[in-house]
Amino acid sequence: MQTLPQTRDLVLIGGGHAHALVLLRWAMNPLAGARLTVIDPHPTAPYTGMLPGLIAGHYARADLEMNLVALARHAGARLILGRANGLDPVAKSVSVPGRPPVAYDVVSVDVGITSDLPQLPGFAEHAVAAKPLGGYAERWAQFLASGRAAPQIVVLGAGVAGVELALAMEHRLRAVPGRTITVIEKDSALPHLGAWARARLLALLAERGITLLSGTQAAAIEADGVVLADGRKIPSDFTLGAAGSRPQGWLADTGLPLTDGFITIDPELRSTAHPDVFAVGDCAHMAVSPRPKAGVFAVRQAPVLHHNLRAALTGGPMRAYRPQRDYLKLISLGERKALADKWGLPLAGRGLWWLKDRIDAKFMRMFHTLPAMPAAPLPREHTLGLVEALGDKPMCGGCGAKVGPDALRRALSGLAASGAVELGAGDDAAVLAMGETRQVIATDHLRAVTEDPYLMAKIATVHALGDVWAMGAKPQAALVSLILPRLSEDLQSRTLAEIMAGVSEVLSAAGASIAGGHTTQGAELTIGLTVTGVAGDRILTKGGARPGDALILTKPIGSGTLLAAEMQKRAPGRAMAALWPYLTQPQGAAAAILSPVAHAMTDVTGFGLAGHLDEMLQAGGVAADLAMAAIPLFDGAEAMAAAGVASTIAPANRAALLGRIAAPQTAAAALLFDPQSAGGLLAAVAEADAVPVLRQLEQAGFTAACIGTIRALDDQPALRVI
Known part of the structure; x- marks a missing residue:
């Protein structure tokens, strides 16, 4: 096509x-x-x-x-x-x-x-602006939860926004005795309203016990109040800025x-x-x-x-x-009433609130019910199995697009190392022996999980370096392999510049450099890297875990589910914004902390936490118990799993562990099979080292946790999830 x-x-x-x-x-x-x-x-x-x-x-x-x-x-x-x-x-x-x-x-x-109020002395420390909404909403929720007795509130600005919000806060606090609300305006209040609407709102402020101070302005904000230009101080537990627009x-x-x-x-x-x-x-x-x-x-x-x-x-x-x-200006009056201002008509009451609420709900419904775009129909005549192979959801990007573990193992069975190449038991990187020097080499590529080439380049580079870090090696050089979607020459140049900037940023921070690469055009963006690293005296592999070892994980899990939900337009926006920094967080510092004490280590990627842990267990001839409650999860991932969202490869990951895992049938446990792009490191360390290592990881900025222990093989499933 x-x-x-x-x-x-x-x-x-x-x-x-x-x-x-x-x-x-x-x-x-x-x-x-x-x-x-x-x-x-x-x-x-x-x-x-x-x-x-x-x-x-x-x-x-x-x-x-x-x-x-x-x-x-x-x-x-x-x-x-x-x-x-x-x-x-x-x-x-x-x-x-x-x-x-x-x-x-x-x-x-x-x-x-924006507002010039943040320039006011003390505003940033002791006040909050009405915009952006997020900061105000969170501070207001915290203030309400504090249950402060006789709360004192000051609103800076008596335009429509300041008066509406003062009335809204008064309504919320109406049952709290001793409350006070003061609105401060350097000029006259409500300057852009008609005479009747202005008079009605000013009267309503007085009826609700809200004090209006006109002709003065704040000179400074302090922890317990607002200092005015004339030297007076208005006590305040919560100061809101709703003026100073610029x-x-x-x-x-x-x-x-x-x-x-x-x-x-x-x-x-x-x-x-x-x-x-x-x-x-x-x-x-x-x-x-x-x-x-x-x-x-x-x-x-x-x-x-x-x-x-x-x-x-x-x-x-x-x-x-x-x-x-x-x-038509429809102004909220705190309770479920509104006032209309147009052509000077005296209109106010519950009917106008109903009208405003319907208008607002209709507007927001357009964004809350985004329609599913129809998929291209299949040809009338097609082969058996095509519908099943296609599935009912779009194919995931990142590690969600990998081939399943069983299919991969069958394809690789029978391959053996030769010459100077040493292959660990199921390890993802090869070790090249060159005299006394040993070099680690690994390759990986990701189908784009975001339309932003710069962000995707950083994710792919962190992901590719994971195998080098997991073996305790120091990154050295990389070859970059790119598939670009069809673009004009100008857009090719722009896209390549963004990709190479992202790759270079991560590699440089890791102490490595770009050695070259290859580009071609295809249906969609895919970024791959072949990376090398210099190994020290000791190379970590997936084998070596010992009974009694603690299992340390350096990143939350659930990214594959969130990325699948994002493709389906179901992921919470804030959850995705919180996810990206994790996917671009390099693991070099974590590897440096873990490598000296780890008995075995791997990175958690396409086969999920359970799949990669099982590789460690098979390589070491041991078993493990996981504490589900101790495993960190990305915000929103469990809720998406509970809603039935799963990455493309998740069923294959689960099938590969049949008979080897005992886990509860919960949404959280489903994330054990979730593929992780640019995932964290999983290390087995002696129990005595676990607490000091966790402290170092946390101090270095990692969301690390001890998630389980290694045990000897017995007649139980190799991996038990408690």
């Missing part, structure tokens, strides 16, 4: 409302030849219209979060979890700290606004035309000086028809933005965005 090459890079900076809606539209009709990238520091994006309802207790946090990880997968986009801090419209690149610049042909900016500082260094720090755009939503740069939402200033900063405009801009981005990539005609003159 012919695959079409990608020829243009479209980059979306920020996961704001407009970009989220563009991703939904893109998923339903992707543009052939375009490679789509989303850059955002967070794996989820909040729908801010529901924030007061969350604080008041009417919604759960998940109700107002868009899962950018699932949304990017739905749209076929790569998601870069990082905060853009620069854009060069001449070089056509975006700066993201900690990685190579991201090149673009067309770029759109939807990064919202443009993102890095926009000033882009060279783009700005108005008061915001990107100046024309009616087609393009920069007035750079037609390949688009901007929407609060970070943009509409030169022809200026409007206040409000989410409704970002939502209405989305269809025009989607059309014009495609036009910029295809050379088609643009459409102009024409904003409405006025819009």
Whole structure:
């Protein structure tokens, strides 16, 4: 089947409302030849219209979060979890700290606004900003859980957001005696509302016992209160910043035309000086028809933005965005009531809350119920077994795409070492004897688990080095073997630059270098490395574990299940964001701690923890007991396993251990058969060494645990899970 090459890079900076809606539209009709990238520091994006309802207790946090990880997968986009801090419209690149610049042909900016309140003395230590939502929601939940008596709250800013949140917090604390809430505003409160709505909200603040201090501002935040410019101090146990909005500082260094720090755009939503740069939402200033900063405009801009981005990539005609003159403002009143502000009409009550709730729920339903994209139908005539071999889920990437252990063992049976090559009993690396020097050599490759070439390169390199580290050797050199999807020459260069930057970063940190490699084109990205390492006086193998040894694991398990869930758009965004740092965590420092004391060691990869431990047991002629509760699991993995998610190779891993393992039928135990890409080290050490080794590993930044013990073979299954 012919695959079409990608020829243009479209980059979306920020996961704001407009970009989220563009991703939904893109998923339903992707543009052939375009490679789509989303850059955002967070794996989820909040729908801010529901924030007061969350604080008041009417919604759960998940109700107002868009899962950018699932949304990017739905749209076929790569998601870069990082905060853009620069854009060069001449070089056509975006700066993201900690990685190579991201090149673009067309770029759109939807990064919202920020606050100058963190510049206030003591704010960072003793206060929290209303945005981003995550920090505020977590601090508020902790504050509620503390059960503080007579809580004192201060809100900085009496715009609509500050007043809504003050009313929401008052509603949540209404049953707590002695509570006080103070709202501080340097100018007049609620400046952008109609007269009736403003008067009603000010009266409601007074009715609820919320104090409004206008014409003054905070000079400093202290642990127990807010110091005002006139010297007064307002006691506070919880200080919230909901004011001081300003443009993102890095926009000033882009060279783009700005108005008061915001990107100046024309009616087609393009920069007035750079037609390949688009901007929407609060970070943009509409030169022809200026409007206040409000989410409704970002939502209405989305269809025009989607059309014009495609036009910029295809050379088609643009459409102009024409904003409405006025819009309906639905303001939460703490309890399940709302107030409407449009045309000066005096409307408030439960009916408006019902309307607002329905509008918000309908908007979020688009992101919470991402439809499954239909698979290509099979030919009418096909061979027996094709349906069963294809399965009902997409094939996993990483180690989830490996061949099953039984099939591999049958293929390798009968092979023997010859000449200068020494093969351990089932070890994954060979040892080359050259006089008195012994060199370890191993090879591995991974089918991409992420559309981000830089991130995938780091994962693949850490993964390939695992066999060298597991044998106690020091990495020396690597040959890189790449399969790139079909790309134009420009995109090939960009992709190769990102891949080689990722590979080089990991190898350099490990003390190794790139010796060469090979590239070819294929259906999808695959990154492989052949690595060498210099062995010391002692080479660790999978054999050598002794009864009484403790089993030490240096990374959690469950990555294969999470990666499978991500492919199915079911993985929690925050769980995926937490997973990536583990998959790019090198194990060289862990190997240096374990190698001097380990009796046997391996890395946990495609055959799962149970499969690789069983290799150690067979090589050493011993058995083992695992404590399931002691095995660290990646966040979200057990829940996904309980929901029936499993990696492609997991059934084969389980089948290979029939008769050799006794384990409970639980979701957690299912993760024992889960393939791990760039997994941790598993070492057998003397019981006396376990505690000191664990302490060293934890101090070195590893999530290490003692997960079981080695025992002598008996009439029980070789591997028992308790």
